Amino acid sequence: MKYINGKELLMFLEPPITRLSVFEAETVDAALIMCAEAFKKLETEFQVTIDFATFKYQLLKTMGEFLRACRENEHECLQQPRAHIAQERYEALAIDITQWPKHLQKNNAENFFIIEYCLCYANILSRYLMDSGLPKEFSCRLANDAAIKLAQWCDENCVKKCAYECIRRSSSNGYCTLCSFMIQPMACPKKQEIPYARLQLEEDDLQCMRPENLTLGS
Numbered sequence: 001m002k003y004i005n006g007k008e009l010l011m012f013l014e015p016p017i018t019r020l021s022v023f024e025a026e027t028v029d030a031a032l033i034m035c036a037e038a039f040k041k042l043e044t045e046f047q048v049t050i051d052f053a054t055f056k057y058q059l060l061k062t063m064g065e066f067l068r069a070c071r072e073n074e075h076e077c078l079q080q081p082r083a084h085i086a087q088e089r090y091e092a093l094a095i096d097i098t099q100w101p102k103h104l105q106k107n108n109a110e111n112f113f114i115i116e117y118c119l120c121y122a123n124i125l126s127r128y129l130m131d132s133g134l135p136k137e138f139s140c141r142l143a144n145d146a147a148i149k150l151a152q153w154c155d156e157n158c159v160k161k162c163a164y165e166c167i168r169r170s171s172s173n174g175y176c177t178l179c180s181f182m183i184q185p186m187a188c189p190k191k192q193e194i195p196y197a198r199l200q201l202e203e204d205d206l207q208c209m210r211p212e213n214l215t216l217g218s
Contacts, residue, residue, distance in 0.1 A: 001025065001026075001029045001181060001182050001183060002029060002032070002033055002183075003029055003032040003033065003036070003056060004025060004028065004029050004032070004056070004060070005182070005183075005184065006179075006182055006184060006185070006186040006187060008056075008057075008060065009021075009025055009060075009178070009186070010186075010187065010194075012057075012060040012061055012064055013025070013064065014064065014068065015198065015199050015200040015201075016173065016175070016199060016200040016201060017173070017174050017175040017178055017199065018170060018171055018172060018173065018174045019165065019166040019167075019169045019170055019171075019172045019173075019174040019177065020067055020071075020078070020166060020167070020170040020171070020174070021174050021178065022166050022174040022177050022178045022181070023067075023158070023166035023167065023170075024060075024063055024064060024067055025178055025181070026157070026166075026181065027063075027117070027121075027150065027153070027154065027158075028056075028059050028060055028063055030150065030153045030157075031059065031121055031146070031150050032052075032056055032059070034146065034149055034150070034153075035052070035055070035125070035146070036052065038142075039052055039055075042129070042134065046133065046134055048132050048133040048134060049132065050128075050129070050132045051132075055128050058124060058128065059121070059124055062120070062124050063117070063120065063121065063124075066117065066120045067117075070113065077109035077110065077112060077113040077116075078109075078113065078167065078170045078171075080109055081108065081109050081110035081113070081164065081167050081168050082108050082109065082110065083108065083109045084107055084108065084109075085107055085108065085109055085112045089112065090112070093115075093116065093119060095115060095119075099148060100115060100148065100151055101148075101151055101152050101154075101155035101159075102155075103155050103159045103160070104151060104154075104155060104159070110164050110167045110168070113167060114151060114154050114158070114167075115151065118147040118148070118150045118151045118154070119147055121146070121147060121150055122143040122144055122146060122147035123143070125139075125142075125143040125146055126139045126140045126142070126143035126144075127139075129142065129143065173201070173205050175199060175201060175205070175206065176206055176207055176208060176209045177209060179208075179209065179210060180209035180210050180211070185210055188206075188208075189201065189203070189206065190203065190206060
């Protein structure tokens with residue numbers, strides 16, 4: 001992770017940390033990487049101030065709320081990730097499927113989930129840009145382009161590399177997996193850096209995956 005640290009994740013991710021939490025952390029960090037340089041250029045071009053730190057916290061908070069709503073929604077994409085999605089649900093979000101990466105064009109719940117997630121990100125971004133003083137039409141167009149770019153990132157990383165693992169195993173424990181992706185390790189209960197109760201974990205739930213702690217043949 002380049003722009004998110006362990007303390008921020010523990011602040012915004014609801015326990016227990018699952019594979020869906022890993023999906024949120026990775027995609028938000030990917031989005032922030034894309035936005036960082038773009039924000040600097042926009043500030044110069046439009047003579048505005050775009051508070052990157054506030055945007056980061058807003059993104060973590062709102063995407064977390066979206067994922068919580070997904071878990072509670074009657075149309076549960078996460079429970080049946082390969083189920084067919086009614087065309088009306090695509091139409092309700094005005095989704096032109098031809099604009100999205102090829103793998104995500106296949107009609108199933110996990111692809112619809114990724115597209116809906118990226119559109120939620122676009123909505124947050126467009127509103128934040130408008131609040132920062134950018135024109136509405138420009139903000140919406142830029143945010144829509146950003147949604148497609150995040151979807152392309154998901155296509156390369158979540159689909160091609162990981163075969164939807166965080167979505168298909170969305171409720172599985174993800175704390176050690178998340179820690180393995182961090183520059184600095186997450187607080188570890190085994191080292192008494194954080195209580196097991198706060199993470200809603202037991203000692204047997206933890207298996208260190210950090211590269212520096214792995215040995216050959218393990």
